[in-house]
Amino acid sequence: MAISRSTLSLAGITFLAGAIVMMFFIVLAGVSDANPLNKTYFLSADTSSITDARDRSQWTYFYICSPGNVDCSGAWPAPAFGWAWSQDAANAPSELAGSAGNNTTNHYYYLMWRFGWVFFLLGLFFAVMAWFSSFLACCGRLGAGLAGLSSAVALLFYTVAVALITTTFVKARNAFLADDKDAQLGTYAFGFMWGAWAAIFIATVLFCIGTRTQRSAAGGGKRWGRTRSVRSELGGRRVKEDYA
Template identity: 60%
Template sequence: MARPATYLAPLSLIFLAGSIVLMFFIILSGMPSSPLRQTYFLRADTSGITGARPITQWAYFYICGDGNRNCGGAKPDPPLGWAWDANPQNAPSQLVGSYGRHTTSEYYYYMWRFGWVFYLIGLFFTVLAFFAGFIACCGRLGSAIASMTALTALFFYTLAVSLMTAVFVKMRNAFVSSGRSASLGRYAFGFSWGAWAALFIATILFCIGIRGNKDKAASSGGRSWGRKKSVRSTRSYDMGSQRRVKDDYA
């Protein structure tokens, strides 16, 4: 019978590969090709806000116009308020503050920044878990290494998608409460939570691989113990036979 690691580890690698691809869809959002041009976290009506486009879409590196066109420059963790000018008029009051050159409130500035960073950390450890998955094909030790790396990736990525979801849901609600239309990007959040699900399944499979190999080793040890018992029983029988032969000659 094949060891669990021999078929669980390759299956885990497939899920990890899928998770990595979906994560890169998020990171590359804002590019002109499909489905990247449909990938954004939030789309909102920003007409009438000082310095803003009529329609604004927030992606990972970019703040863009309708259809992810007319994007600004690619910047790491860009403040969400860079969609408009400093101290803008007609913007939802919950979103504006002294952060990000007087464009963004403290809450949205730090929540998005931490979510942005945790996303990269989660991607980094997911890639490490993918390469560690090849070691998992060799046995329990490899499965343990891969599972620990995958658990680390799952921890940081869970923080990332949770923060991102909270930020943009609250941001959508702020636009709606101010009388503006706003909607979440189904591609961005579909890719984000799809990557989380694939990473979660891969982590579970690595952990099952450790347990499965442990059970196999235990059952093998049990058979070995049985053979030793049989040898001892045979040895006792032989010694008893020798005693009876000596008694007969005495």
């Protein structure tokens, strides 16, 4: 049984909307201590022995906070990883400390987090643009194609963001553990982040499938693939009649 283009478009719109909501949960973490924002962080680590650091620090998109995402630092675009402690702090993991970010952060983590932060924002922006354009998918193959293209662009930027952010915080967690400090990844933040990636991917596939649905020549239904040309059939009959 064929699936109509409107059904595919509606499903794609729903998946994109879900992805955008999950991405906003990540961006807004630290703004409020309401659930699930208070549980949304990329990394939580024991920083009690580090100079001028909280007993335990949680890294979110805009903030560095205490457990529960309270007592947060000021909001800052792509905050340096080492802003959880002071300049040239003692007892900070040697792999994380460095001269970047006012002598708080290793250059690798400083740049990886900064680029991941930017690509995440680009992915969110294009996901929103794709959601608006996705309503055109209900109008025909061209609309489905435009929606699929917009969604694919969002997927491209967001894939880079997810790869960079995941790599950064997994390596940071390992650096804390290697320094005998307790650390764990945030299940909510990474669940939302990878869930949003899967939703954008599925939406892109649905819009692309929508470009292949056709109205059959015999009725009003839908079928997959290209319809046979009526002109070709008439031409074939004419040839047969000429040779009869």
